[in-house]
Amino acid sequence: MEKPPLRDYTAANAASAPPLLNTLTPSRRTSLNRAFAAIYTCAIVALFYRHTQTLLSSKNLVSFYVTLTLFVSDLILAFIWASGQAFRMRPVYRKEFPENLEKVVKTSDLPGLDVFICTADPYKEPPISVVNTALSVMAYDYPTEKISVYVSDDGGSAFTLFAFVEAARFAAHWLPFCRKNDIAKRNPDEYFATDYKMSSETEDIKIMYESMKMRVEHVVETGKISEEYNTSDDVRQAVSQWSIDGFTRQNHPTVIQVLLDKNKDKDITGNSLPNLVYVSRQKSETSPHHFKAGALNVLVRVSAAMTNAPVILTLDCDMYSNDPTTPLRALCYILDPEMRSNLGYVQFPQEYHGLNKSDIYACEHKRLFKVHPVGYDGLSGPNYLGTGCFFRRRALCGGPSTLISPEIDGLCPDCVVNQPLTAPSVLELAHHVAGCNYENQTKWGSKIGFRYGSLVEDYYTGYRMKCEGWRSIFCYPETAAFLGDVPFNLLDVLSQNKRWAIGLLEVAFSRYSTITFGVKSMGLFMGLGYSYYAFWAILAIPITTYCLLPQLALLNELSIFPKVSDPWFLLYMFLFLGAYGQDLLEFVVHGGAIQRWWSDQRMWIMRGLSCYAFGLTEFVVKSIGIPTEGFNVTSKIINDEQSKRYEQGVFEFGVPSPLFVTLTMAAIINLSSFIIGLVQFIVDGGSNKEGLIMQLVLTGLIVMNCLPVYQAIALRSDKGKMATKTTVTATLLASAVYAVASLFLK
Numbered sequence: 001m002e003k004p005p006l007r008d009y010t011a012a013n014a015a016s017a018p019p020l021l022n023t024l025t026p027s028r029r030t031s032l033n034r035a036f037a038a039i040y041t042c043a044i045v046a047l048f049y050r051h052t053q054t055l056l057s058s059k060n061l062v063s064f065y066v067t068l069t070l071f072v073s074d075l076i077l078a079f080i081w082a083s084g085q086a087f088r089m090r091p092v093y094r095k096e097f098p099e100n101l102e103k104v105v106k107t108s109d110l111p112g113l114d115v116f117i118c119t120a121d122p123y124k125e126p127p128i129s130v131v132n133t134a135l136s137v138m139a140y141d142y143p144t145e146k147i148s149v150y151v152s153d154d155g156g157s158a159f160t161l162f163a164f165v166e167a168a169r170f171a172a173h174w175l176p177f178c179r180k181n182d183i184a185k186r187n188p189d190e191y192f193a194t195d196y197k198m199s200s201e202t203e204d205i206k207i208m209y210e211s212m213k214m215r216v217e218h219v220v221e222t223g224k225i226s227e228e229y230n231t232s233d234d235v236r237q238a239v240s241q242w243s244i245d246g247f248t249r250q251n252h253p254t255v256i257q258v259l260l261d262k263n264k265d266k267d268i269t270g271n272s273l274p275n276l277v278y279v280s281r282q283k284s285e286t287s288p289h290h291f292k293a294g295a296l297n298v299l300v301r302v303s304a305a306m307t308n309a310p311v312i313l314t315l316d317c318d319m320y321s322n323d324p325t326t327p328l329r330a331l332c333y334i335l336d337p338e339m340r341s342n343l344g345y346v347q348f349p350q351e352y353h354g355l356n357k358s359d360i361y362a363c364e365h366k367r368l369f370k371v372h373p374v375g376y377d378g379l380s381g382p383n384y385l386g387t388g389c390f391f392r393r394r395a396l397c398g399g400p401s402t403l404i405s406p407e408i409d410g411l412c413p414d415c416v417v418n419q420p421l422t423a424p425s426v427l428e429l430a431h432h433v434a435g436c437n438y439e440n441q442t443k444w445g446s447k448i449g450f451r452y453g454s455l456v457e458d459y460y461t462g463y464r465m466k467c468e469g470w471r472s473i474f475c476y477p478e479t480a481a482f483l484g485d486v487p488f489n490l491l492d493v494l495s496q497n498k499r500w501a502i503g504l505l506e507v508a509f510s511r512y513s514t515i516t517f518g519v520k521s522m523g524l525f526m527g528l529g530y531s532y533y534a535f536w537a538i539l540a541i542p543i544t545t546y547c548l549l550p551q552l553a554l555l556n557e558l559s560i561f562p563k564v565s566d567p568w569f570l571l572y573m574f575l576f577l578g579a580y581g582q583d584l585l586e587f588v589v590h591g592g593a594i595q596r597w598w599s600d601q602r603m604w605i606m607r608g609l610s611c612y613a614f615g616l617t618e619f620v621v622k623s624i625g626i627p628t629e630g631f632n633v634t635s636k637i638i639n640d641e642q643s644k645r646y647e648q649g650v651f652e653f654g655v656p657s658p659l660f661v662t663l664t665m666a667a668i669i670n671l672s673s674f675i676i677g678l679v680q681f682i683v684d685g686g687s688n689k690e691g692l693i694m695q696l697v698l699t700g701l702i703v704m705n706c707l708p709v710y711q712a713i714a715l716r717s718d719k720g721k722m723a724t725k726t727t728v729t730a731t732l733l734a735s736a737v738y739a740v741a742s743l744f745l746k
């Protein structure tokens with residue numbers, strides 16, 4: 001990774017200046033990036049000059065339409081390329097010094113921290129993992145009495161609450177244990193999976209943890225809380241709330257359970273424990289619940305009623321804390337007086353554990369979660385990534401200079417709660433604001449809180465906050481602050497990316513479009529940077545074009561690119577190698593292995609052929625009013641067989657899915673085209689040879705990228721191979737496409 005040089009900080013100015021909380025260093029690549037952007041722009045202009053010329057001199061309709069298709073595709077690629085330059089204009093690296101924090105603020109004056117953890121389905125998100133996430137933050141190196149953890153359970157599941165009743169008891173042992181032994185990994189599951197130091201104390205804690213885990217998993221597996229676990233008052237009382245008639249996941253009253261109260265509950269050494277509150281908001285099939293954004297807004301209000309801490313950390317249930325000092329790092333920015341006036345949030349990168357060696361599904365999303373935030377940070381800051389983000393509560397209520405107060409006084413960001421969280425009036429307010437009709441005719445979701453209207457509530461919320469004038473900071477310490485799960489099979493990956501694609505289009509084509517409203521509110525580069533993602537899915541058009549058109553033309557011996565001897569050929573080479581080369585370089589500079597870069601560019605093609613294309617279609621369908629699937633939660637579970645295949649880097653197809661059909665179809669067309677093209681090239685000494693070389697090479701490259709598809713169709717017998725139904729449908733489709741194309745291209 002590129003190591004930023006430390007700021008020149010001499011002893012002389014160290015003595016006079018206040019203690020340093022953070023530094024900023026512009027990347028050394030900046031001027032190179034800018035120069036390259038200028039050259040590449042000229043090349044793009046030249047390309048469009050050629051396209052226009054070819055278009056105007058088309059001799060027949062076929063060549064006109066072929067050129068027009070390439071023109072449109074290249075226009076989209078050029079737009080995405082241009083918007084991506086925003087990230088390259090001023091990348092910056094930051095460093096923070098948490099050790100200096102105590103010189104600036106007394107420990108007793110540190111702000112309160114409300115942590116929000118979202119979960120939505122006990123079967124896709126095992127409650128024991130959610131518990132591990134919660135324990136990892138409850139054990140932060142931060143004054144315990146200042147931490148409150150709120151768990152939002154959109155699955156409305158008694159099993160999740162049961163897991164947290166257990167967790168509350170275990171916390172009384174786990175927290176002092178971590179502190180006493182200065183444990184780095186405070187997620188018990190992770191800790192016991194490492195080479196920990198053996199001692200009788202550790203063994204006792206481990207037995208305690210294992211027995212809790214066993215009970216929690218048993219409850220989820222059997223689907224009931226058996227009598228033997230239902231003996232204590234706390235469990236019985238908590239679970240009794242599910243005994244109401246007609247309690248279902250989609251239809252139930254609010255359940256709020258205070259599991260730990262810092263004023264009452266102590267750990268085994270007598271220290272207070274952090275607050276721990278379980279919240280399952282009211283649900284009704286007739287009221288929209290706005291998925292995760294809705295869940296977060298309920299937590300914003302419930303926490304406002306109970307503790308109203310000025311700093312909020314949002315976490316997905318699978319993102320545990322990997323570094324107990326993280327809140328102090330975030331505070332190095334939040335408490336910096338120079339930043340205070342308009343700092344909205346501090347975002348940490350999304351990092352993952354359990355990726356296989358070459359990260360076959362490119363789930364690391366290095367650009368999205370690391371490279372691009374560094375780029376945004378030199379402008380007005382990274383986008384909100386949904387998890388691992390410390391907000392100032394105030395930033396959720398209007399712009400820096402225009403406070404928009406919530407409808408109830410008690411919910412204002414600067415209100416001080418001076419009652420315990422179990423006080424009847426506090427609980428009453430908390431229940432009231434968690435109701436499913438509470439938001440009707442209020443500004444929640446439109447002007448305050450997390451914003452509604454997009455399946456990527458994180459992107460949209462961060463974007464709207466930026467437009468309001470908030471800035472953000474990207475905090476990227478060497479030790480990962482948070483570690484999360486990735487989806488382990490291809491269908492989950494593609495479904496997740498399709499959801500993102502749709503959500504992003506919802507922003508792109510809304511009245512807050514990044515390209516109009518965004519540019520106007522945040523300036524050209526930020527607007528472009530946001531557009532890079534908003535219009536993500538239209539990449540389906542150029543990717544599909546380049547995966548089908550040259551190949552179908554090759555099959556019909558029609559040349560669509562310049563000959564090798566043509567000077568324009570060099571332009572094509574420059575455009576292709578320039579873009580790929582720069583991308584590779586950036587990937588490697590940010591610590592990526594070449595093998596992972598290969599997976600990444602392969603998944604780019606695969607996404608283009610499947611989830612971008614389907615996302616685009618589904619968005620259009622949705623726009624004309626036909627209901628589509630909402631937020632489909634990604635499964636965090638994997639079986640042993642699948643896990644073994646994943647470890648070996650073998651692609652998982654297995655089940656039939658439309659998302660695989662288009663991909664397989666393109667793979668088949670490319671292979672046929674490559675073989676036939678190659679044979680023709682060798683056998684036939686035709687005059688067109690030179691004109692087809694580029695098509696042949698491109699097809700060869702796509703065939704190389706599709707190797708896992710061919711293996712899954714023909715060479716595997718395990719359960720993850722391609723379903724016969726998918727292969728047959730894709731073959732039929734490929735033949736049909738070939739037949740139709742041949743009619744025109746011959």
Ligand SMILES: O=c1ccn([C@@H]2O[C@H](COP(=O)(O)OP(=O)(O)O[C@H]3O[C@H](CO)[C@@H](O)[C@H](O)[C@H]3O)[C@@H](O)[C@H]2O)c(=O)[nH]1
Binds near residue numbers: 292496
């Ligand atoms: O109705 C819902 C749906 C989801 N979730 C929670 O949202 C989180 C993210 O869901 P997941 O299925 O893991 O989605 P991913 O695609 O992996 O998540 C990415 O993309 C989401 C937006 O699509 C962001 O919210 C996430 O923070 C970001 O990590 C999880 O904790 C869920 O429990 C809810 O609370 N309520």
Ligand SMILES: [Mn+2]
Binds near residue numbers: 316634
């Ligand atoms: Mn997730």
